[in-house]
Amino acid sequence: MIEERQDGMDRDQREALVNRILREKGKDxxxxxxxxxxxxxxxxxxxxxxxxxxxxxxxxxxxxxxIRERVRAGDKNDTVLLYLIDIAGDLGLRSVARDLISAxxxxxxxxxxxxIYEALAKLGAGEExxxxxRYMLLEGEExxxxxxxxxxxxxxxxxxxxxxxxxxxxxxxxxxDEELEIIKKALGNLIARRPSYKxxxxxxxxxxxxxxxxx
Numbered sequence: 388m389i390e391e392r393q394d395g396m397d398r399d400q401r402e403a404l405v406n407r408i409l410r411e412k413g414k415d416x417x418x419x420x421x422x423x424x425x426x427x428x429x430x431x432x433x434x435x436x437x438x439x440x441x442x443x444x445x446x447x448x449x450x451x452x453x454i455r456e457r458v459r460a461g462d463k464n465d466t467v468l469l470y471l472i473d474i475a476g477d478l479g480l481r482s483v484a485r486d487l488i489s490a491x492x493x494x495x496x497x498x499x500x501x502x503i504y505e506a507l508a509k510l511g512a513g514e515e516x517x518x519x520x521r522y523m524l525l526e527g528e529e530x531x532x533x534x535x536x537x538x539x540x541x542x543x544x545x546x547x548x549x550x551x552x553x554x555x556x557x558x559x560x561x562x563x564d565e566e567l568e569i570i571k572k573a574l575g576n577l578i579a580r581r582p583s584y585k586x587x588x589x590x591x592x593x594x595x596x597x598x599x600x601x602x
Contacts, residue, residue, distance in 0.1 A: 401434065408438050414445040421453055424467045432470065440474050450475060451483055458486045463493055469502055476506025484512040497529055501536045508543035517544055521552050525559070534562055535569035542573040542580075549577060550587040557600055568602055575601035 396404070408416055416438065423435035439446060454475060457468040472490060475483050487507050494500050504520060507513040513520075523529040524537045538556065541549050553574040556562060562570055578584050578601065589597055 396430070405434065405438055405441060409441060414442055414449070417442070417446050417449045421467060421471070424470045436470050436474060439471075440477055443478060447478065447480055450478070451480060454483050454490075455486050458490050458493070461493065464495060464499065465493065468493070469499055472506050473502055476509035479510065481510050481512070484510045487512070497523075497533055498536065501533060501540055505536075505540035505543060508540055511545070513540070513544055514546060517541075517546055517549075520544075521548075524552060524556055530556075530561055535566045535573070538570040538573040539576075542577040545581065547584060547587055550574070550584050551591060553577070554588070554591050554600060571600060571602040 412419075420435045420439050424432055426432050426435070439450070450471060454468065454471050457465055457471070462468075468490060472483075472487055475487070484507060487503055487510070491500055491503055494503070504513060504516055507516065520537055520541050524534055524541065529537070534556065538553065541552065553570060556570055557567065557574070574588070578588065585597075588600060592600055
């Protein structure tokens with residue numbers, strides 16, 4: 388299946404391969420796609436994840452089952468589970484929110500935990516982690532390493548105070564170049580999802596400075 392790819396595919400070739408798998412295999416490919424999430428080749432893993440995501444509603448039950456089985460297995464730092472969690476967040480699979488909270492204890496690294504926090508936020512279940520995420524963005528040593536990733540996770544929280552947190556992060560001087568751009572993009576995404584938050588930002592920075600805080 389995906390093993391038949393050509394190395395260094397361009398966008399059109401990638402799209403053609405994804406569509407072919409969807410057309411010829413559909414949801415029947417789910418188990419093989421999950422297996423490929425553990426492939427040594429990053430391109431294979433990303434293609435498999437994209438196909439699973441594109442299958443959408445067709446594989447939600449299978450995705451839920453796969454996540455629960457892997458969480459219960461309790462394997463530490465399971466990269467396949469992390470891919471599945473990321474997809475579940477993008478697909479809005481709210482039924483696995485409690486399983487994702489349990490999965491947090493299986494990962495030793497902040498990068499992995501932040502993928503789970505972001506998925507939880509997308510599922511509307513991230514509010515209880517807001518104080519931790521805020522600390523990681525504004526106060527903890529983590530901000531120098533994971534600030535932009537924390538910001539992206541926070542951008543899915545339905546908490547008005549997040550706007551003020553982003554303004555503080557942007558004004559802090561702790562972030563520059565790409566990191567700063569990602570935080571501004573996160574703030575822009577937050578406002579795009581919740582237009583009422585635009586007024587909060589204008590109140591904080593002034594309408595004349597509004598555009599300087601978002602991408």
